[in-house]
Amino acid sequence: MLKEIRDDFDPGRIAQSGQCFRWTRTEDGAYRFMSRGSCVYIAERGAGLFEFDCGEAEFDSLWRNYFDLNENYAAIRARIDPVADPFLYAAAEYEKGIRILRQDPWETLISFIISQNRNIPAIRRSVELLAERCGDARTDGRGIPFRAFPAPEALAALGEADLKACGLGYRWSYVRAAASAVVSGDLDPYALCRAENSEARDALMRLYGVGGKVADCVCLFGLRCKDAFPRDVWINRVLALHYPDGYPYERYSPYNGVFQQYMFAYIRDCASGAV
DNA sequence: AGGCAGGCTTTTA
DNA sequence: TAAAAGCCTGCC
Numbered sequence: 001m002l003k004e005i006r007d008d009f010d011p012g013r014i015a016q017s018g019q020c021f022r023w024t025r026t027e028d029g030a031y032r033f034m035s036r037g038s039c040v041y042i043a044e045r046g047a048g049l050f051e052f053d054c055g056e057a058e059f060d061s062l063w064r065n066y067f068d069l070n071e072n073y074a075a076i077r078a079r080i081d082p083v084a085d086p087f088l089y090a091a092a093e094y095e096k097g098i099r100i101l102r103q104d105p106w107e108t109l110i111s112f113i114i115s116q117n118r119n120i121p122a123i124r125r126s127v128e129l130l131a132e133r134c135g136d137a138r139t140d141g142r143g144i145p146f147r148a149f150p151a152p153e154a155l156a157a158l159g160e161a162d163l164k165a166c167g168l169g170y171r172w173s174y175v176r177a178a179a180s181a182v183v184s185g186d187l188d189p190y191a192l193c194r195a196e197n198s199e200a201r202d203a204l205m206r207l208y209g210v211g212g213k214v215a216d217c218v219c220l221f222g223l224r225c226k227d228a229f230p231r232d233v234w235i236n237r238v239l240a241l242h243y244p245d246g247y248p249y250e251r252y253s254p255y256n257g258v259f260q261q262y263m264f265a266y267i268r269d270c271a272s273g274a275v
Numbered sequence: 276a277g278g279c280a281g282g283c284t285t286t287t288a
Numbered sequence: 289t290a291a292a293a294g295c296c297t298g299c300c
Contacts, residue, residue: 018293019293112293115292115293115294116292116293116294116295117283117284117285117291117292117293117294117295118284118285118286118287118291118292118293118294119286119287119288119291119292119293120292120293121286121287121288122285122286122287122292123292123293125286125287126285126286164284164285167284167285167286168284168285169283169284169285169286170282170283170284170285170295171283171284171285171294171295172284174295208295208296209294209295209296210294210295211294211295211296212294212295213293213294213295214293214294214295217293230293231293232292232293232294233291233292233293233294234292234293235293264293268293
């Protein structure tokens with residue numbers, strides 16, 4: 001199914017921006033994303049033209065929402081003053097095409113618990129191992145088997161040895177605690193979408209192994225709060241280097257998270273020599 | 276009370 | 289060997 005998307009949309013930049021972990025790139029240059037037990041392949045077919053290997057119904061019920069296609073990112077970028085904030089302007093220009101995904105809250109919670117104190121390839125590996133171990137077996141549009149992200153009950157049923165076999169290290173008990181909280185009903189990650197952001201953040205931080213940074217990632221990437229501003233080692237580096245007198249959060253509210261993502265991707269691209 | 280040092284598993288580069 | 293989308297515990 002061919003779609004014309006006039007706003008910023010770059011599947012490759014979205015995939016590599018470190019907000020989702022289960023994407024793949026095919027030999028023919030398409031990107032495959034996964035969400036809520038489904039896969040979609042996206043291939044660019046010219047300027048602003050993208051082929052999604054799904055029907056209209058699935059596009060409207062799943063992928064339009066996942067890629068946040070009802071939001072106007074060009075308009076959000078236009079809020080940046082290139083003279084007042086040259087670093088953010090450069091980051092957003094270079095990383096144009098990134099969007100903030102509206103991911104499944106449960107998967108986002110577990111993924112970012114796993115993410116702490118690890119680099120992105122290691123996170124991807126652990127998430128994939130968990131899915132391989134206890135996610136539902138499915139087949140994608142190209143006939144390739146894949147695993148859905150594990151349900152809370154499936155993760156809660158894993159023992160210490162199973163979790164450690166997925167490379168979780170000391171985080172295994174954090175994953176178990178979160179899964180238990182969801183299975184027992186102490187936490188409903190889906191209900192948090194409807195809560196005030198500060199309430200959602202507090203509820204997440206009550207979980208063992210979830211601090212402010214992970215909670216902010218869940219709010220931003222899983223709970224549709226574009227103002228959440230996760231501060232990891234890379235963003236702290238940006239703030240120390242380019243905003244020694246403080247970062248103007250008020251100026252960028254309620255889109256702090258979008259700008260955070262441009263800066264996160266950009267500083268890492270700079271460090272890897274890509275820029 | 277709020278802040279800080281030390282420790283933590285494993286993978287990646 | 290150092291660093292990685294951090295957090296917990298114990299101490300002050």
